[in-house]
Amino acid sequence: MGKNPVLAIIGGGASGLVGGIFAKRILRDKGKVIIIERMDRIGKKILATGNGRCNFTNINMSVEDFYGENPYFAQYALNDFGVRDTIEFFEKLGIYPKEEENGKMYPYSGQASSVLDVLRYELQKLGVEIVTDFDVKSVKRTQIGFKIISLSGKSINADRVIVASGGKASPNLGSNGSGFDILRDLGHRVTKVTPALVQLKTEKDIVKGLKGIKFVGNVKMFSDNKFIGEEYGEVLFTDYGLSGPPIFRLSALYAIHKKCSVLLDFIPCLSKKDVFDLLNERKKNLCHLTMESFFTGLFNKRIGNAVARKSGIEKLSFPVSCLNKEIIWDISENIKEFYFDIIGQNGFNNAQVTAGGVCTGEFNDKTMESLKVKGLYACGEVLDIFGNCGGFNLQWAWSSGRLAGKSAAESLIMR
Ligand SMILES: Cc1cc2nc3c(=O)[nH]c(=O)nc-3n(C[C@H](O)[C@H](O)[C@H](O)COP(=O)(O)OP(=O)(O)OC[C@H]3O[C@@H](n4cnc5c(N)ncnc54)[C@H](O)[C@@H]3O)c2cc1C
Structure with a gap:
């Protein structure tokens, strides 16, 4: 040598x-x-x-x-x-x-x-x-x-x-x-x-009112409507979309798939039917309230408002007493499967890898x-x-x- x-x-x-x-x-x-x-x-x-x-x-x-x-x-x-x-x-x-x-x-x-x-x-x-x-x-x-x-x-x-x-x-x-x-x-x-382990961007109008809110729940990801992965943990809404450990983990899948969407589950410990029964029970007990207060104590009020809007209830002054079984079923679906199209991800400046x-x-x-x-x-x-x-x-x-x-x-x- x-x-x-x-x-x-x-x-x-x-x-x-x-x-x-x-x-x-x-x-x-x-x-x-x-x-x-x-x-x-x-x-x-x-x-x-x-x-x-x-x-x-x-x-x-x-x-x-x-x-x-x-x-x-x-x-x-x-x-x-x-x-x-x-x-x-x-x-x-x-x-x-x-x-x-x-x-x-x-x-x-x-x-x-x-x-x-x-x-x-x-x-x-x-x-x-x-x-x-x-x-x-x-x-x-x-x-x-x-x-x-x-x-x-x-x-x-x-x-x-x-x-x-x-x-x-x-x-x-x-x-x-x-x-x-x-x-x-x-x-x-x-x-x-491409950037990976990074925040995901969604349609802005849905997340606009939710910026800064965190929830612990489940996130399922789909590519071309096919299930590709699921993560549990703390999700953060931002002004452009979604962040938090489960989103970072799923962004690894986004980096290698196309046409992705996610379903958020705000109450993973209950089935859709259990949520439906729970909401019917709440309707009985809280029939004097409007939709603005219907979710208080269940999850963040602003998430509740977004769920109500996604279920077709435009005005938060809508009386709880007027909720019928169809609307309650729609709300249950949106609590368990709140849908977002993923339209992009943040760039290399924000990416971990x-x-x-x-x-x-x-x-x-x-x-x-x-x-x-x-x-x-x-x-x-x-x-x-x-x-x-x-x-x-x-x-x-x-x-x-x-x-x-x-x-x-x-x-x-x-x-
Ligand atoms: C904010 C953040 C948090 C993370 N957290 C975790 C975590 O907790 N756990 C985990 O497993 N991973 C984590 N990662 C990912 C992990 O840090 C990287 O995958 C890992 O550091 C990659 O190691 P590397 O040696 O390949 O590159 P790097 O660690 O990026 O090191 C490359 C080095 O090369 C130098 N360099 C580049 N080009 C040149 C050049 N032309 N001339 C001279 N020097 C050059 C750079 O300055 C840098 O110091 C995180 C990443 C980020 C950004």
């Missing part, structure tokens, strides 16, 4: 940092690992994850939680460094894990910054070099390796390169899609990219090495893999980053 071979990792995010750790653990003093980051510091996105608490994995993970042209590309990396390995890795670095609902894992500290801190401490301990404010514009192949060139014309030479630049989601946190251009220039295909990316068919799933350019590797969100909301995207970043770092370092040792 020649003197001091260099492994350069483009991107100091989740996948790049873990890739750097595993690479350096193998290389030790036999080679240099440099993490190149375009922002003024590494790991900005990690700090924003899980609402600042970092949902770093999910104990219920399976490959079924991932999407892309070929989600099974992710299987090897996810098996090779799975949820238990990830928890153990972080535990050894000092992160005491805490399990919350639906298998979501967080650091016990409740601080995403602690996840970034322990990664930084380990990188420092190992002697991984970190170069910030270096915005990579392109990677050129040279006779002996690669030349990494920044927007301002600076360059770094390397024997192996890992592109860990993330996708296009939340560009204010660093990932601006430049990794797609870097890999495209090196001959790789990039599939169509990118759907689509660099074609996984052009990479070796056992090493993350390019099948087109020897010595070039990619990991994390830049590749055409994304996961559901709930810790799955970071798990993909850790697993694929570790595999790319390990493989690139081993190939340097063996050369």
Whole structure:
């Protein structure tokens, strides 16, 4: 092996940092690992994850939680460094894990910054070099390796390169899609990219009066009238549509389907018939009221007003005593199946991840090495893999980053 071979990792995010750790653990003093980051510091996105608490994995993970042209590309990396390995890795670095609902894992500290801190401490301990404010514009192949060139014309030479630049989601946190251009220039295909894990837009006139209201309920999604998925949790009405964890999870389906609609269930614990019986009972007890007050104590008044309007009751001064069985049945239906057409989603600025990316068919799933350019590797969100909301995207970043770092370092040792 020649003197001091260099492994350069483009991107100091989740996948790049873990890739750097595993690479350096193998290389030790036999080679240099440099993490190149375009922002003024590494790991900005990690700090924003899980609402600042970092949902770093999910104990219920399976490959079924991932999407892309070929989600099974992710299987090897996810098996090779799975949820238990990830928890153990972080535990050894000092992160005491805490399990919350639906298998979501967080650091016990409740601080995403602690996840970034322990990664930084380990990188420092190992002697991984970190170069910030270096915005990579392109990677050129040279006779002996690669030349990494920044927007301002600076360059770094390397024997192996890992592109860990993330996708296009939340560009204010660093990932601006430049990794797609870097890999495209090196001959790789990039599939169509769209925002995912993001708020959904609906017809505005229905949600207009509901802005700011939250409810805990069920949301079913349909594509071309076919059921495609269902999520339970806290939904938030916004001035453009719907937000909240169940909506984020369903937006992963929206990113890959067309002509979507949703049905909101405001009282999932009761069947439609039970709601119908309940409303008949309320009519008997509350016959002195108008529709404006009919739902008080059942759910938010403004949701009640929207349900009444959707059931054909235009005036909220309509007396409860005048409700007949047909109207009560319509109201029951709208409480259980409040219909919205989805007309779009928010953009990359609001999205947590990118759907689509660099074609996984052009990479070796056992090493993350390019099948087109020897010595070039990619990991994390830049590749055409994304996961559901709930810790799955970071798990993909850790697993694929570790595999790319390990493989690139081993190939340097063996050369
Ligand atoms: C608000 C928010 C909350 C989230 N919460 C969670 C959560 O709780 N759990 C979960 O599993 N997932 C969560 N995600 C998703 C998760 O953070 C990402 O999927 C994951 O960080 C992707 O890792 P990555 O290493 O591929 O890319 P990133 O983490 O995006 O890192 C890429 C890095 O590369 C740098 N870079 C990009 N281009 C260049 C270039 N040309 N030159 C040099 N550097 C470059 C970027 O600045 C960035 O630091 C969240 C995302 C967001 C936006």
